[in-house]
Every structure is written in C-alpha cells, then in structure tokens.
Amino acid sequence: MEEIREAEREEEGVAGEEKRGSKPDPFELFWESYPRKMGKGNAEKAWRRRKCGAIVPQILTTLEAAKVSHDWTKEGGQFVPHPATWLNRHGWKDEYPPARARPGAMPQREALQLPIVDL
Numbered sequence: 001m002e003e004i005r006e007a008e009r010e011e012e013g014v015a016g017e018e019k020r021g022s023k024p025d026p027f028e029l030f031w032e033s034y035p036r037k038m039g040k041g042n043a044e045k046a047w048r049r050r051k052c053g054a055i056v057p058q059i060l061t062t063l064e065a066a067k068v069s070h071d072w073t074k075e076g077g078q079f080v081p082h083p084a085t086w087l088n089r090h091g092w093k094d095e096y097p098p099a100r101a102r103p104g105a106m107p108q109r110e111a112l113q114l115p116i117v118d119l
Contacts, residue, residue: 026056033063035072036080043083050087062092069096 027047031040046052052059066072072080081091 026053046084046087059092065096070099
C-alpha cells in the first residue's frame with residue numbers, strides 16, 4: 001500500500017512540475033501519441049496502476065512501432081485497442097512488425113463515390 005501512495009506522490013509531483021512549466025505530464029505525452037482517444041479516465045488509472053511514468057521512453061517507442069504495424073493499420077485502424085486495454089496488458093512489451101504490402105499488390109485507393117440515380 002505504501003508503494004501505491006509513493007507512486008501517487010511521484011505522479012502528483014510530475015503533474016505539479018508541469019503546472020510550473022518545467023516538464024510535460026508523461027501521461028499526456030502518451031495520450032497525445034495514442035491513435036484511439038477513448039476512455040481517457042480508465043487509461044489514466046491504468047497508467048498510474050502500472051507505474052508507467054518510470055518507463056515513458058519505452059512506452060512511446062513501442063507505441064510508435066505499434067501505430068505502423070499491420071494489426072493496427074489494417075481495416076482503417078479498426079483493431080487498435082483502447083488505451084487502457086493496451087496499458088493493462090503491457091502492450092509496450094509486445095513486438096510489432098511493420099505493415100508490409102503484399103508482393104504484387106496494387107496500392108489501395110479510396111472507393112469512388114458515385115451518386116445513386118433512380119432510372
């Protein structure tokens with residue numbers, strides 16, 4: 001229990017420093033980088049519970065790799081997990097191979113939008 005209180009004091013200290021203008025809040029750096037902005041409160045709770053402030057560079061580096069990975073870019077990013085889910089399952093420890101085009105595949109283009117005409 002004392003570890004949690006100490007972590008909260010550290011997080012509060014970082015937040016207090018941001019207010020004074022010395023350092024940005026590490027969670028806000030994560031939030032701004034994360035491509036799916038859903039459940040900010042839950043994500044912030046997961047961030048504090050996992051003590052992510054101590055490993056911000058690792059999280060942000062892995063997040064950048066995840067954002068260009070096949071799983072996160074397929075079908076318009078439909079399968080990007082919510083930020084709290086990613087943090088709770090220690091997503092920064094995963095490996096994210098970059099998205100690759102299939103050999104011989106044509107680049108995707110947006111579908112042509114034509115008006116529907118009744119005849």
